[in-house]
Amino acid sequence: MTVHTFRPTHYWNTLGPHAPVLEIGDGDTVITTTVDAAGRDHTGERVTPGGNPQTGPFYVAGAEPGDMLALHLNRLTPNRERGWSLSGLAPNVVEPGTPLPKPGSHFTDWRMDLEAGVARLWEPQGTLAGLALPLAPMLGCFGVAPWGKQAISTGTSAEHGGNMDYRGFVAGTTVYFPVFEPGALVFVGDGHAVQGDGEILGTGIEISFDVEFTVRVLKGRRSGWPRGENEREIFAVGNARPLDQALQHATTEMLSWLQADYGLSDADAGLLLGHAVRYEIGNVFDPAYTVICKVDKQTLAQLAGQAA
Amino acid sequence: MTVHTFRPTHYWNTLGPHAPVLEIGDGDTVITTTVDAAGRDHTGERVTPGGNPQTGPFYVAGAEPGDMLALHLNRLTPNRERGWSLSGLAPNVVEPGTPLPKPGSHFTDWRMDLEAGVARLWEPQGTLAGLALPLAPMLGCFGVAPWGKQAISTGTSAEHGGNMDYRGFVAGTTVYFPVFEPGALVFVGDGHAVQGDGEILGTGIEISFDVEFTVRVLKGRRSGWPRGENEREIFAVGNARPLDQALQHATTEMLSWLQADYGLSDADAGLLLGHAVRYEIGNVFDPAYTVICKVDKQTLAQLAGQAA
């Protein structure tokens, strides 16, 4: 249960079977930092090329293909005052041929007011001058090394995680990844101070983070897709295009989970899901989109054999 | 501002330019009933063929093509004790080839406990015996006559509404429809006592309803798709396949709304949406799927020129 403080010196723009920067143990905690999507650190200096550069990979001793890796997000804190977002909507989220809003400038800068817990325009003006968006720091892109010795761009996502941009990946959440490579090879990056559903600008408010996480190896626990849980709910994540298919992956993964861990027959799992499921939309900007399939813990506590 | 009590004697399985059952005025209220998706009324008797039969249409005096019709849902109450749902998941919400849970029987019956505000299995047994799902009565299928003299099945949805199965269509919500036919021709039906997102069983808990709604004609207010609002948020609805396209329609409709009614330039509307949008998934079972694009009123209240 060691706490490692790690200061990155290089970053990756793919999640793949790269040389680990640190070996950590089952139950260990890592305190580290991430640069923003453009490769800028807490000082605002560009220290690596842009494109969601990742800190890591961290080799988790004992994690083998066929296990599951639990990644608990202890703390995600923007570590500088100025964040930025793109200013214009992605053309794929509006009807084809819609003339797209021409933003005043390509980038919009935002000021973090950590005390008030909000982000405001760096240069407030016009109709949006009074905007104060509640800070909700989340990891946009993180995960483990993919299957089949692939190295996959941080611009997309798949079974291994990657650029999922789900607003639920906040501190206090535990995320579960299937392990494809020895040591799992954990990557973290792409912090967002605020983000709307879908990341439909192609960015949230992009900013560098202080990050703390704790890992656990769940031996022999298989999953096909990332999973997660927080105080209120459990969730499964599907990453694919179109949204329909992402939803299919997430739903299928949740069905498996309910059967394996909640004592439900396949028929009861379907019936429960039919009446209690909630979906959320992660990224709808990337080559792969993200859909989340959720069930609240209050409902699960009603199941026979579950502790309330 | 008349209150009409209307007792239906026949029902429609398409939304179309059908002969009105009642003419009502701008501001009037209608108290009526709907049968369940299988055509059964409050006594449980099948009074009309199944397939989301609709009560109506109600002709709203003064509503003309190019106007918008506001339909405020005052009250939606299950009016019998027993509801039913299908028991097995729709094959289109799981990965292709997934062996589907075989339910014990094709239908599952549910008991409404209006006092406790929950639905329970009619015959509680097995792992789900203790399930008590919070009642959240909503209209699954309702709307107005479509464009172009079409008569469209109550099994699907489009610009005119129809079978959207959005959990947000509860009492207290105002829904806005584009008007395509003189009198708008309002239809209501397909009450659900409880429903998971997506209606992934192909049903919620289907039951007959007592319904009360109030109409208002918004002269010359155009919209391309249904819209709505409740205490917390405004929302736009897109109905299409695949989900990606439903999301495009909903997002484009919301962009128009923000520009027309909230004093935002097109660029500012996009920027606001990018950071504040929330999506929900309505129906993912029908020929047309449904996506909802929402913005919360607290955020809108921060805009210059908006009353807090």
Add this chain to the structure above:
Amino acid sequence: MTVHTFRPTHYWNTLGPHAPVLEIGDGDTVITTTVDAAGRDHTGERVTPGGNPQTGPFYVAGAEPGDMLALHLNRLTPNRERGWSLSGLAPNVVEPGTPLPKPGSHFTDWRMDLEAGVARLWEPQGTLAGLALPLAPMLGCFGVAPWGKQAISTGTSAEHGGNMDYRGFVAGTTVYFPVFEPGALVFVGDGHAVQGDGEILGTGIEISFDVEFTVRVLKGRRSGWPRGENEREIFAVGNARPLDQALQHATTEMLSWLQADYGLSDADAGLLLGHAVRYEIGNVFDPAYTVICKVDKQTLAQLAGQAA
């Protein structure tokens, strides 16, 4: 086996359970005309509102729900010299955000040279001046009344046919439709002198037609989707969005056909299709897209029990 000559006096913009214009018998032939997509007849005069207006419906004596209607296209001939097309690509066939070619004018006129069998620009100029596109007259929109008493716009397609825009619907082809209404109710319209795959301009070369077709009622022969055949091949048609789903419908329909009529087990039908299938793309412009699933008759002739 009567030959009826029918001169239309009104047209429909939906396919639905409308009052027949003529009752014809099993085996009868109809000689009639269609206006172009904008409602213009052989003189170029606009005689009805645009939007693929349909001639018909023709009531076929003896056709009942659950039968199949064979429609043999005997002759499709442009009956005036000037046709027209839209000039710019549909935004949904290019990558989102692609700046679309700005055409010189919204419409392009074309001259039919029936002798040479080609269409040329009405006003030849620039790089395209020498273009001589082989005439290949086809019906863009035709079919029967839909299921469930629906009236569906001629701007889209479904199980009943409609706006499929498949280049294979030329003279010499037999098209099979499921019958949903007594008399089937046959509609024909929307002639194209030339069309690229997908109708990606939103039009082919639109022109009025002389049309001759012969009907046959196939009692008790069920199909889920339109089918067809010509000298070289048999084909099944799926109409839906996205293309993936249209392809699923077409493939499933062909599987059923191979089993029912060619003595193949379900496994052999799949194996044959896997090695011999050809797909074509009909409309990719409408609310519903069209995919065609084909098998050539030479391959079918190799099956045991089939006449060579």
Add this chain to the structure above:
Amino acid sequence: MTVHTFRPTHYWNTLGPHAPVLEIGDGDTVITTTVDAAGRDHTGERVTPGGNPQTGPFYVAGAEPGDMLALHLNRLTPNRERGWSLSGLAPNVVEPGTPLPKPGSHFTDWRMDLEAGVARLWEPQGTLAGLALPLAPMLGCFGVAPWGKQAISTGTSAEHGGNMDYRGFVAGTTVYFPVFEPGALVFVGDGHAVQGDGEILGTGIEISFDVEFTVRVLKGRRSGWPRGENEREIFAVGNARPLDQALQHATTEMLSWLQADYGLSDADAGLLLGHAVRYEIGNVFDPAYTVICKVDKQTLAQLAGQAA
């Protein structure tokens, strides 16, 4: 213009920035072999793990990011008598929930009759006993190293090529790839003796090949996606899900090509395409589907300034 004979000793299951096996010059020819999708060579022995193992990569001197690589397929010949295919249809090409044909066995063996130019069942029996499918040897999976230092599985495809399974990749065809890595890094593999459109069994008739190809570096010629040409037509390739998006990429790429090389304005390119485009469907089995956008050379020869 050297001719290299290369005998592979190891294979790759990703296309990525791997160490070259051979450096060749602009204009050089390579004579080599490929194993089948399961890793079996001309003797039928499994020499490497399955999953479309690739021969290569070949480093082409002078090829730099921003160039285009022309790969002319001189010769593709099955080099053993026995090929195999999967026996059952992929569940994603039929309507969700369709009970899938249960094949007699998981694999079907086929005998190459090179003299007669056909493939027959290894053990002819039943209705398919007389089947004689014309041999049409093609490369299923080939291409160059992807952008961004990715290593992408041979089970899918993208801008760099990969597992496209297009029946048009036969001998006599020239394929053009964008160059992302120095030397381009050419991979070839996954020979199919016969294949239906879409590779809807998940395989064609899989077999090892003798392969001969010639490379050319087109300095400074950019493309976004693979292109190709044969005697009759030019074509552009889009690889993505769903099919709609693959079609968008292919169409957009063809538009660029027509403007850059055929003297067409953007408007004229769109107009020409609208009337002359043909689409074909490559793979509909992989994570990325493939659509081909074609224009025939006879039509192009009619353009002003083009040699007939």
